[in-house]
Structures are given as structure tokens and as C-alpha cells.
Amino acid sequence: MNITQDIRFQQLQQWLQSFVTDKNYSLTPASSDASFRRYFRLAQQDGSFIVMDSPPEHEDNKAFINVAILLEQYGLNVPHIYQQDLQSGFLILSDLGSTPYLSQLSTSTADGLYKNAIDSLIKLQKIPCKNQSLPQYDSTLLLREMRLFDEWFLQKHLQLTAPDWLTAVYDLLINNALSQPQVLVHRDFHSRNLMYLPGHTPGVIDFQDAVIGAISYDLVSLLRDVYIQWSSAEQKQWVEYYIEQAQQHGLLTSEQAEHFPRWFDLMGLQRHLKILGIFCRLNYRDNKPNYMNDLALTLNYVHQVCERYPELQNLYQYLIEQPKIAAIK
Numbered sequence: 001m002n003i004t005q006d007i008r009f010q011q012l013q014q015w016l017q018s019f020v021t022d023k024n025y026s027l028t029p030a031s032s033d034a035s036f037r038r039y040f041r042l043a044q045q046d047g048s049f050i051v052m053d054s055p056p057e058h059e060d061n062k063a064f065i066n067v068a069i070l071l072e073q074y075g076l077n078v079p080h081i082y083q084q085d086l087q088s089g090f091l092i093l094s095d096l097g098s099t100p101y102l103s104q105l106s107t108s109t110a111d112g113l114y115k116n117a118i119d120s121l122i123k124l125q126k127i128p129c130k131n132q133s134l135p136q137y138d139s140t141l142l143l144r145e146m147r148l149f150d151e152w153f154l155q156k157h158l159q160l161t162a163p164d165w166l167t168a169v170y171d172l173l174i175n176n177a178l179s180q181p182q183v184l185v186h187r188d189f190h191s192r193n194l195m196y197l198p199g200h201t202p203g204v205i206d207f208q209d210a211v212i213g214a215i216s217y218d219l220v221s222l223l224r225d226v227y228i229q230w231s232s233a234e235q236k237q238w239v240e241y242y243i244e245q246a247q248q249h250g251l252l253t254s255e256q257a258e259h260f261p262r263w264f265d266l267m268g269l270q271r272h273l274k275i276l277g278i279f280c281r282l283n284y285r286d287n288k289p290n291y292m293n294d295l296a297l298t299l300n301y302v303h304q305v306c307e308r309y310p311e312l313q314n315l316y317q318y319l320i321e322q323p324k325i326a327a328i329k
Contacts, residue, residue, distance in 0.1 A: 012040075012053055015090050019083055021046055030098065035059060041095065048095045050079060056089040064208035065091075066133070074127045076120060077201045096203030102191035102227055110230065111237075114222070117194055117202050118242050121218055122249050124204075125183040129212050137185060137213025142174045146270060148277025157280040158324045165314050172311060173273075176266040180214040181256065187211060189218035190225045215251065216260065220268040226275055226298045239264060269305045269312070272298050296328050 013027065022044035030039040030050055036058040040051045054061050065086075071078045079093035101113060135141070150162040186193075187209045195203030219242050223235045243260055246252040252260065275298050279291040299319070306316035319325050 008053055008055070011088065012051065012090055015085060015088060016042070016051065016092075019092060020044060027051065041098075042092070049082065050093040050095050052091040052093060054089040054091065056087065059089065060208065061086055061089055061091070063210075067207050067210045070127065070132065071124065071204065071207060075123055077197070077203050078207065079203075079205065096195040096205065097197055099196040100192050101194040101196055101202065104196045105191060105228055110234070113196070113202075114238050115241055117189075117222055118219070118238065118245060120194075120201050120204065121186075121189060121222065121242070122245050122251065124186060124189075124218070125215065125246075125251055126249055127184045129182075129184045132184070132212070134184065135211045137177065137182075137211040137217070139174045139178065141211070142177055142270060143170055145274040145277075146170050146173065148281060149273040150277070152277040152280035152284065156284055158322075160322065160324065163314075163318060169312065169315050173266055173270040176263060177214040177217070177270060180216060180259075180263050180267075181251065182212050183215050183251070185211050185213040185217045186221070187213075187217070189221045191222075191228055214263070214267055215246075216263040216267040217271065220264055220271055224268045224272070224301050226272070226294050226301070229297055229300075232304075265305045265308065269302060272301045272305075276302070299325070299328055 016025075016027070020042070025042060025044040027040050027042055030041040036055050038053045040053070042049045042051050054064070061084075065081060065084060068078050068081055072080060077096070079096055081091055081093055083092040084090070101117070105113060150166070154160040154162050186204070186207050188206050189204075193204065193206040195205060197203050219239065223230065223238055239261065243252065243257045246260075247254065247257055276295065279295055279298070282288040282291045303316070303319060306312040306319065
């Protein structure tokens with residue numbers, strides 16, 4: 001739809017009139033994501049802001065606001081909320097720039113950038129979460145996510161029936177997640193949702209789906225990112241840095257630190273099975289085909305973990321022996 005014929009955009013412009021200080025302001029698309037939300041950059045003489053258009057019938061804007069306030073309160077570099085209209089789903093936020101981590105990561109910058117991101121993650125995980133009204137990343141939610149792999153990747157995309165033994169794999173992955181220390185989890189802590197701000201800690205966005213869940217989840221999102229890949233040696237180095245920091249900050253005991261690499265691997269498998277389903281759903285249901293380009297890397301992460309653990313051999317054999325799956329490159 002042409003933006004000038006877009007009714008919500010017209011409503012957004014009307015709403016903005018009471019906040020703009022410069023008659024010559026500009027409003028240009030800033031970004032969109034895998035949801036119904038859209039972002040525009042409001043540029044005027046006294047600076048730039050991000051305007052979020054988040055239709056309330058599709059998005060939980062109250063959750064976004066609550067999590068934003070919580071993370072900001074504990075020192076995370078998140079967008080500050082200047083204005084909000086919950087009924088319409090319009091918000092004015094501080095502008096964290098237009099440079100995601102993904103565009104800045106290279107062999108020369110990665111170590112510093114990932115350590116900065118891990119430092120922010122530690123800060124996030126230290127937030128007391130017992131009295132927060134956040135959903136639990138419980139067995140029901142974990143299973144619902146993995147069933148996306150059955151429904152959208154196997155059935156819809158490849159016309160395959162999910163094997164019966166997959167239930168036992170899901171049980172293993174659920175038990176792995178629930179056996180870990182439970183902390184605040186961003187759920188999409190990766191290179192597209194971290195903003196590069198020279199001289200500052202990373203900007204953190206897209207946090208509205210935060211839950212209380214497994215301590216390894218966000219680190220997996222960061223280091224086994226489905227948009228960029230690093231060697232096993234590099235991943236191991238950053239996992240070790242995280243474990244060291246987590247122990248120093250009281251997030252992991254020495255015994256838990258020994259279990260962490262397995263927790264990390266199996267948590268990654270849960271996440272990547274879910275993502276395979278989500279990417280296919282975005283393609284077939286939401287007409288967003290670009291995510292299909294990332295299926296191969298996501299599947300590669302699944303292969304690597306399954307190959308490493310005897311209890312995952314059924315899944316590993318299935319992945320390499322099914323011609324339709326093996327053909328994804």
C-alpha cells in the first residue's frame with residue numbers, strides 16, 4: 001500500500017501534530033520487523049525520534065511499555081518512551097540510530113562487540129524477576145514453539161509427517177530448559193536487535209516478548225545467530241567469557257557453570273527448531289519470503305548439536321537421510 005493512502009499512517013500524522021515542535025519535520029520509514037509493527041523516524045530541529053505504529057489488535061503494547069520501563073530502570077540502553085497512545089497503538093521513542101550490530105560485525109570487531117553485548121546481557125539477567133508480571137517460559141510455551149517445526153517446516157514446507165519419536169526429543173529439550181536457573185529472557189537478543197552506538201553500551205530493541213526462562217537462552221540467540229555465523233572456537237571463547245562474568249555476578253555457581261555448555265547446546269536446538277517453523281510461517285502465512293534465505297544456516301546449527309549428543313541420533317539421522325531436508329543448502 002502506498003504510504004500516502006495508508007489510513008493508519010494518516011492517523012499517526014494527526015496524532016503527532018500535538019508533539020512536533022518543527023513545522024518542517026519529516027517522517028520517513030525507519031524499519032519494520034517480523035510482526036505487524038512499523039517504525040518511522042521523526043526528524044525535526046531538536047533531534048530525531050522513533051515513532052512506533054503498533055496496531056493494538058495485533059500487538060501487546062502494554063507489554064512493550066512495561067518491559068521498556070523495567071529494562072531502562074536497571075540501566076539497559078533501551079528506547080525511552082516520550083509519548084504513548086495505547087488505544088491507537090502509537091508511541092514516540094528515543095532514537096537509537098540505524099546501525100544494527102549485524103552491519104558492524106567483522107573478524108576485527110566481533111570480540112569487542114560480543115563482549116559488550118554479553119556485559120549488557122549480564123545486566124539484564126541480574127534484574128530481579130520474582131515480582132515482575134512477565135510470562136513464564138514454561139513447558140507449554142516451549143512445546144508450542146517447537147510444534148512450529150512440525151507444522152510449518154515439516155508439514156507445510158516439505159510435506160513431511162513429523163515422526164512419533166520427535167515427542168521424546170521435545171521432552172528432552174523442555175527438561176533441559178526447565179533445569180536451568182530462571183532469569184529474565186529477552187527472547188531475541190541477536191545482531192539485528194542490538195544497535196551499535198559508538199562510546200555507549202549496545203542499544204537493545206524488540207524486547208516486548210520478554211519472559212522468565214532459561215539462563216542460556218539469550219546467549220544462544222546472540223552467539224548462534226541465524227543471520228551471521230562464527231566458528232566453534234570463537235563461540236566457545238565467548239561462552240567462556242559469559243560463564244566467567246556470570247559466576248562473578250552470582251548468576252551461576254561453579255557446578256552450574258560445568259553444566260552450562262550442554263544447557264547452551266540443547267537450548268540452541270529448541271530455539272532453532274522453532275525458528276525453522278517461524279521462517280516458514282512468515283513465508284507462507286505472512287508473505288515475508290526473505291527469511292527463507294536463512295533456513296540453511298539455522299538447519300546447520302541443528303545438525304551440529306544433534307551430531308554431538310547420542311540422545312539426539314534419531315533426529316540427526318532423520319535430517320541427513322530425508323532428501324527434502326538434505327537438499328536445503
